Amino acid sequence: MPTAGILAKTKKTVAVAGTWKVETGKAGKMNKSAFPLSKRSSVRLGRGWHWRVDTLTGGGETFRLLTAFQPDKEEYRAILGLVGPGELLTIIGELEYHGTHPGWHCHAVCEDVTSIVPGCVHHEARGCVRLPGGDRHHRDMEFDVTESNALGKAFEFFGVTGTPAGSMI
């Protein structure tokens, strides 16, 4: 299936809701098991990042979504991965905002999901595009991210429509 279809057209619901964490000393530390891509690699952000991982289901597949932001630097990243055999994660796309060059944008591979190398971040790989381009006009320039709305931005972009009954997200 093309990644574009998985990104937005495959409607997803929350199977396991995460909770917001922020590293203050040992508490809230993002360790290797928080968002593993394979047995050998994972995404680990450091001090100052607010982050959470939610497990989603949709179209017969399971996804993991990392949502993270750093308010001091006005940085935001939401990374959606498709869970495959052996818990290998195939990164489907990323929604981002950077304080150094404002403007909401995404990175995604415009190929079939089976052509993406699983278990690693690939958005510098061939076939991966940034939309809009780095020197193009961005419609939404405002950061305005807190724990109250950070997850909503990711859900809207990745087509997450439902939440489990009684969830507090």
Add this chain to the structure above:
Amino acid sequence: MKKVLCKAFCDNLQVRDVPAGLAVSTAFFAPTGDRIGFYVRNAEDGHYRIEDDGTTLPMLEASGLDFGSGSRAEAMEALLNEYGVKIDTEAREFYVDQVAEDDLARVAMRFVAFSLRVRDFRLMTEANIVSTFRDDVRNMLGERILSAPPHSSEMVGDGV
């Protein structure tokens, strides 16, 4: 000509205020299509600290690169030393601290050069190396097959 070159570099330099201090973007693009940028924090002692967004190192590691030991660790150490850059292990970011105001522009330029070069570690990921190795072997075998006389059994004899 000088005016045109200066304009190309300076017009694309953007500086904006963020809670951490100043966020600076440059004319240079990373392979992702994002501009190379950095942050300037005003330290308590009157000096400045230049740092990245805290995702460069995590994303390199997430690409499967291990800087804990071996040749990649040595290469990273050499690059850090060359540019006087350090790793904040708690924040997982690259930084240069104790920068005097008079020295800020020079150090910032070097930090940008470092930021461009450190991304080349992506070329050392296992997937890239395997792909390069496969291409080399394919080319080598292709050359040998093409240069071998008709009905040669050389390839079988080599156990390839």
